Amino acid sequence: MPIxxxxxxxCGTDFEKLVFGSDPAVxxxxxxxxxxxxxxxxxNAKVGTKLTATSGGGGASCTGCAATSCSTCH
Ligand SMILES: [Zn+2]
Structure with a gap:
């Protein structure tokens, strides 16, 4: 199962959730x-996929990895 x-x-909370297919409303x-x-x-997942919001500041870098610059992504 994909988590x-x-x-x-x-509120800035990070959490994990089981998602079946594409859960529209988490x-x-x-x-x-x-x-x-x-x-x-x-x-290495496609970062180009539009996420919910881009207001967080920047948003272009990969927020899913621990690296701040995420230079290994591209
Ligand atoms: Zn919240």
Missing amino acids: FEFHCND ECPECHKTNCARLMSAC
Whole structure:
């Protein structure tokens, strides 16, 4: 079963959730908003896929890996 990491854009909580297929509305366990962006668990996943929000600042880099610059992605 695929477990994806999500980041809540409202309260900043990171959480993991089982997702079957493409779950359209992932709810934050803290604030129960659905303004959550899926973090790619692997850097080689397509970052070009539009996530929920780009307001977090930048957003172009891969937020799913531990590296800040994520130079291994590209
Ligand atoms: Zn939240």
